[in-house]
Amino acid sequence: MDNLIEKLKSGTLVPFLGMGIFEDSIAKDGTRLPFDSDSMILALNNGRAMSPRLMYEYSRAAMSLEQRKGREFIVQMTNHIYSSKEYDLPKVYTWLKAIKPKYVIDTNMDDSLQKIYSDVEHFLITGVSRITADYDRFIIYKFNLSKNTYEKIEKEALTLDLPILFKPMGSTKPEMNFIISDADFVDWLTEAMGGFAMPPILKDFRKDKEYLFMGVDFSKDTFRMVANEITIDLKGGFTIFNKPELTKKEDKFIKTHNLENLNLSLNEFINSHA
Known part of the structure; x- marks a missing residue:
């Protein structure tokens, strides 16, 4: 984990976020946000x-x-x-806010990721499913800082000179598009396997990258498939699971993808790299 912050900023290490980062999140009305x-x-x-x-x-x-x-x-x-709820940003997002990684993959469907980049220009890519216009299963936006708005752009206009936020399962904002039901995932994964789940420039950029999986549930088949498609050509990376024993499916995914599990809680990990 040498030079972790520098690797995140340069994009050689890519954060990959899942629902588990919400485990300690309590909304202001006292209810818990979904975390699994x-x-x-x-x-x-x-x-x-x-x-x-x-x-x-x-x-x-x-x-x-x-x-x-x-x-x-x-x-x-x-x-x-x-x-419908007011809630503080989970600690993972507040940690990433100070770092501003070059490229972040976030499978959560809220807009926390957009909030931590709201003070810089960036690109946002959200997943979409079950459309007939073309095969691409994504929409690309550019954030206009002076207007505080997202503007749709063509995939050819996407560049690597600004941070890229990739939310493959969709988001509440700027438009409500969600990959949430079986039919959504089947459609998205089918097109992902055909190469239509992410823009061409990202398929080149992702080669030989390491990933930092935080809060991703690899015991569930769907998210193992999603992670596998998005991280093709990966170099390796890290998972953070603080548990006495990994499930067979988790262990297999980690070994198959040349990952190392850090047996820490997310809070312990963040505090050690603050």
Whole structure:
């Protein structure tokens, strides 16, 4: 972990964020924000558990809700989870705010990442699914600092001279686009395997990069597949799991991708690199 901060700033080490970074986050109204698959299901279903088959992974539960109540319901419910509550930024984001990494991958669907870059110009790429216009499963925006607004741009206009925020599962802002149900993930992963999940310039840039996985649940099949597609040609990197024993699926992913697990809590890791 030598020169960690410098590597993050240069883009040779890329933060990859998952829901687990919200584990200690409490909204101002006293409720907890979703930090794993189970808590996301409860949030989507008004606090009620669903059948064991649907509780397996939140994408499956979201698909069931979408089939019963419609696509607009699941979009609005996802937006409500993050936009209806006031909450402090999780500690991982406040740590990254001071560093401003060149490239960040964030699979969370709120706008915390955009907030920590709101004082600098940057590019934002959000995932999108089930569209018929073309094969690309992303939308690119450029943040105009003077106007404090995001403006859509073509993929050819994306450059490496500004920080790049990549939110492959979508976001509440600047537009509500979410990869959340099984149908979303199947569509997104299908196009990702065809090379249409990220702009060409990023597919070149990601080669031989190391990744710092924070709060990503590799025990779930979906997010292992998402991480695998986004980090093709990786050099290696680190995971942060503070647990006595990794699951077989976690251990296999870590070994297959030449990663090293740091047996620390996220807070311990951040405090040691503050």
